[in-house]
Amino acid sequence: MIIDIHGHYTTAPKALETWRQRQIAGIKAPALKPYVSELVISDDELRETIENNQLKLMRERGSDLTIFSPRASFMAHHIGDFEVSATWASICNELCYRVSTLFPDYFVPAAMLPQSPGVAVETCIPELVKCVAQYGAVAVNLNPDPSGGHWTSPPLTDPYWYPLYERLVDYDIPAMIHVSTSCNPCFHTTGAHYINADTTVFMQLVQGNLFKDFPKLRFVIPHGGGAVPYHWGRYRGLALALDKPSLTEHVLGNVFFDTCVYHQPGIELLTKVIPTENILFASEMIGAVRGIDPDTGHHFDDTRRYIEATPLTATQKQQIYSDNARRVYPRLARALEKKRR
């Protein structure tokens, strides 16, 4: 079984974006604010956007199951206040949940959180509880920079975040670290902000001692861990200089990297440098890079091809494709176990 742990609903019906535009317009002009009930998307519409996109590609590329969360760039936690984020998160999470009920063999939901810059993170817990308890979410996406490229929140090692971590540990679900759209013109969203965030958070974890306080907390750092595996020597050296234990001991019990690296040499470096136990298969398909590589004739984000072409053993590939995901996402493992019975 091949589990893609990093899928977003990037192909939602146009009505979602239209509703969001009205919500944004309503921030400045409350008379324009739409009701949630004005957003009507039928099951057939959901089916169509999935069958012709994600599901089609999953079948073509041979992946079996996707952990599916709202479109990352649309989270845009910097827009409006907590109320705006709460309404928006609720809508987006419900859509992913509905996709998971329409295609129960193919999609399992993960939740976005209604973060808002400067607002206590406790405010996210009711949505988290609903998504896990009612929707069966197996993970959340955690935005380390809800300001959208201004980095005004404290590092993820700060006690500011602890109330959320307590709940994640209670529920035994991991958080994928994932920023959203950059509203800082210096940072291109998918070409700089995403990758920078991955690198930034990893280094916060090296600097801090978060997993002393939360030994069972688990973070997934997407996009192949940003710059980290490429600069693994730098991080090993910095951990030494900061008088930390080895990275293996200090962070690799709790931190996992996905395989959203869109060329062969990148995947080869990742799988050579990072222990196999810490690598999770993912493509983020129909995401940042949707084109076909003219050099190979295949989609850049068809990451399975790269993994297949590595010298990893069959056992290692199975760890990356499936076993590690079941370990890091135990609620997913239990859901799969239940289905089998």
Next chain:
Amino acid sequence: MIIDIHGHYTTAPKALETWRQRQIAGIKAPALKPYVSELVISDDELRETIENNQLKLMRERGSDLTIFSPRASFMAHHIGDFEVSATWASICNELCYRVSTLFPDYFVPAAMLPQSPGVAVETCIPELVKCVAQYGAVAVNLNPDPSGGHWTSPPLTDPYWYPLYERLVDYDIPAMIHVSTSCNPCFHTTGAHYINADTTVFMQLVQGNLFKDFPKLRFVIPHGGGAVPYHWGRYRGLALALDKPSLTEHVLGNVFFDTCVYHQPGIELLTKVIPTENILFASEMIGAVRGIDPDTGHHFDDTRRYIEATPLTATQKQQIYSDNARRVYPRLARALEKKRR
């Protein structure tokens, strides 16, 4: 000949830091502001800090010449106003110049600029002119984020920066893109901010068309190009999606990566993915990562070892060690030619 294009004066006599602390204290309490003349560092002191550090390691590791600029983390352009930066840049540049006159066979200066957030970049030109015309500087370090981690300046493709670029093209000198200390607690200086800046600026160049306006402008992106070579597929795909020419055509005529990547697999990826013509030997020795790798018994930043261990041909190694530097830094090439006569 082996040219290390990325060295900073990280070992300057303690008096320099003490003077800077007094200068910083003087921002709030003008009575404490020191005179420049109060900073007295003898030639013998300079000699000692170089002979026992950079020069010793250059001899041990077998590099012949270093392009030597002020300590990057000490530039701290976010501190004080333009006047503070101008005085500080002038002092630091003069020290690197003095080192180059004391050890003319081993060090060639590159200049820091007196940048200050929100100040017109034209203000940096007098210092640049002095450093090139009087000190023989062969390059400058350009900070894309003088705010120190808040990224308040426009992208490097913005006309804000053009007056500086015009001068760089006139002088035929490259700019190394190099941020300084992060004063944003989210970003560790050498573990996140440096690497993020490299990635960020590369993506700005992919998004923009800067080299249409300045076909002869050259940027060196240090630290192995941040995350870029590891995510080369992502950048190739994003260029396609943005309707840009191939990266080779769009940026690689003007952008060069150094070899400050502190482990073997990283250097192997860099040299496999990026054309040899675009790679410049560098170590940034006695910099971010000063320790010895317990796995190899060698310094993390002894990058020559990694390059030696790649399957590159002797010709390719010579390009990386020397030929490319002469091409990218023509004033260095001319200085070396002069010495030979």
